[in-house]
Amino acid sequence: MAEQRAKPISRQPFRKYRLDPAHKIVRRLGGARVVAEEVDRAYTAPYRWAMPRNVGGTGGIIPMRHHPALMRLARRRGVKLKLSDFYPL
Secondary structure: OOOOOOOOOOOHHHHHOOOOOHHHHHHHOOOHHHHHHHHOOOOOHHHHHOOOHHHOOOOOOOOHHHHHHHHHHHHHHOOOOOHHHHOOO
16 A cells, blocks of 8 residues: 655645735745744745734734834835834824
C-alpha cells in the first residue's frame, strides 16, 4: 500500500483577507515579516490582524500593545504614521 502524504498547508486564506487599517499599515511598514520581527511575534501575527474575527483574526485592528513599536518602526523607515491611523473611521 502506498504511503499517504499530508496535504500542504495553504497560505491562500491569509491572502484573501485584507481588512484595514491593519492591512494598510503592515503594507506601508514593509510587510508582515518586518512588522512581526519588530513586535517580536510569529510572522503570521500581522496576517491575523487583517482577518475577520469570525475566522480567528482581530477584524483589521492591530492590538494596542504593538502601537509604540510600530510607531518607532515608521519613524526609522520614514513612513508618516499617526496613532489615528490604527483605528477605523
